[in-house]
Amino acid sequence: MNLKKKFLSAVTAAVVGFSLIFGAPVVQAASTAGVIGSIAGTLIEGAAMRKQVKQIIKQFNETPEGQAALYQHFREKQGVDTTPEYNERLDVIMANLTRGVAAVDPSIKDKPYRYFVAADDSLNAACAMGHVMLVNRGTFKALPNEDEIAAIVGHEMGHGQLNHGAKSLEKQVNQKITSGLLGAAIGGGAITSLVADVALNNMDAHKDKKFETQADLISIDYLVNTPYNIGATAAAMQRFTELSLGKERSRLEAIFKPSDHPGSDKRRDACAKKLFEYSGKHAEVKNGVVLVNKKNFMKPVASSTMSGAERSYFVLGNLARAFHDGQNKNQATVVNGTVMLGSQEIVTPLEGDEDAQILADRLNSLK
Ligand SMILES: [Zn+2]
Numbered sequence: 420m421n422l423k424k425k426f427l428s429a430v431t432a433a434v435v436g437f438s439l440i441f442g443a444p445v446v447q448a449a450s451t452a453g454v455i456g457s458i459a460g461t462l463i464e465g466a467a468m469r470k471q472v473k474q475i476i477k478q479f480n481e482t483p484e485g486q487a488a489l490y491q492h493f494r495e496k497q498g499v500d501t502t503p504e505y506n507e508r509l510d511v512i513m514a515n516l517t518r519g520v521a522a523v524d525p526s527i528k529d530k531p532y533r534y535f536v537a538a539d540d541s542l543n544a545a546c547a548m549g550h551v552m553l554v555n556r557g558t559f560k561a562l563p564n565e566d567e568i569a570a571i572v573g574h575e576m577g578h579g580q581l582n583h584g585a586k587s588l589e590k591q592v593n594q595k596i597t598s599g600l601l602g603a604a605i606g607g608g609a610i611t612s613l614v615a616d617v618a619l620n621n622m623d624a625h626k627d628k629k630f631e632t633q634a635d636l637i638s639i640d641y642l643v644n645t646p647y648n649i650g651a652t653a654a655a656m657q658r659f660t661e662l663s664l665g666k667e668r669s670r671l672e673a674i675f676k677p678s679d680h681p682g683s684d685k686r687r688d689a690c691a692k693k694l695f696e697y698s699g700k701h702a703e704v705k706n707g708v709v710l711v712n713k714k715n716f717m718k719p720v721a722s723s724t725m726s727g728a729e730r731s732y733f734v735l736g737n738l739a740r741a742f743h744d745g746q747n748k749n750q751a752t753v754v755n756g757t758v759m760l761g762s763q764e765i766v767t768p769l770e771g772d773e774d775a776q777i778l779a780d781r782l783n784s785l786k
Pocket residue numbers: 574578623624625630631634
């Protein structure tokens with residue numbers, strides 16, 4: 420089968436569901452030959468096709484009907500995981516982050532997210548146009564804390580709020596038109612199907628380096644207005660850096676292909692720099708050591724679920740909040756084994772860490 424025929428039959432398979440949505444020519448489940456005949460009957464020039472692609476993307480991206488259709492399409496194609504534990508956690512994360520986003524970008528109220536847990540064991544999440552989002556169940560299995568899952572979901576919502584899905588999709592579909600893969604001989608319903616399928620296959624937009632860093636950094640703005648640790652994005656990137664150096668590399672390839680992705684370590688450092696700025700340049704992490712006003716505060720040990728370096732970004736997140744909120748005007752104290760700065764928790768020392776009181780005294784001398 421040549422490419423064009425192969426493509427047309429794929430489109431034919433998908434067209435039945437989608438042609439009904441936007442008043443494109445209705446195609447019943449007829450014979451393949453008959454459907455291709457009706458598609459070929461609508462000849463469209465490249466420029467007109469591009470215009471149509473724009474309109475179709477707009478419908479998927481901006482209308483509740485289009486968003487609902489895309490959501491349904493993704494659920495059917497990706498498979499839905501109904502494990503209550505994962506679904507309940509995602510509901511909580513979405514509720515928290517929706518408030519977090521709304522605090523800095525009220526437009527979310529007019530365009531809420533449709534989301535689901537996808538039946539896929541790899542660690543990944545994605546956001547398509549229309550604020551249609553999925554989080555693989557593998558993400559819940561791989562990440563030991565809700566803060567890092569929230570950081571990843573916040574990253575996806577960054578793509579959503581910045582409209583990355585629609586922007587990169589239009590580029591990709593138009594490239595297919597330009598490359599001649601479509602010829603000039605498919606009609607409206609088929610283009611709708613193509614757009615939906617390209618949206619599915621390329622939905623995470625984790626390919627554009629500029630988009631990635633933008634989504635990482637804006638996720639921190641969202642986390643600020645949630646109960647989550649604002650260092651969680653940097654901590655997740657530290658975890659991915661460690662994983663990509665080890666045996667789990669292949670599991671993460673989908674998100675972290677080195678060829679088309681800024682390295683996790685660079686993304687971590689960009690997040691850490693933002694936290695440093697957020698702290699008023701009082702708190703930072705260098706080589707696993709947490710610094711306050713350029714002096715060593717602590718070097719966290721590894722816990723049962725994360726490295727010392729990963730933990731250091733959680734301490735940084737807490738310190739950044741404390742300094743930003745002016746808690747450094749208060750004393751550092753120890754409450755039930757946790758070092759506090761004013762009312763902000765900073766760190767709960769583990770076995771192998773320095774004693775909580777020693778850390779509190781040091782924080783008082785450095786802040
Ligand atoms: Zn991304």
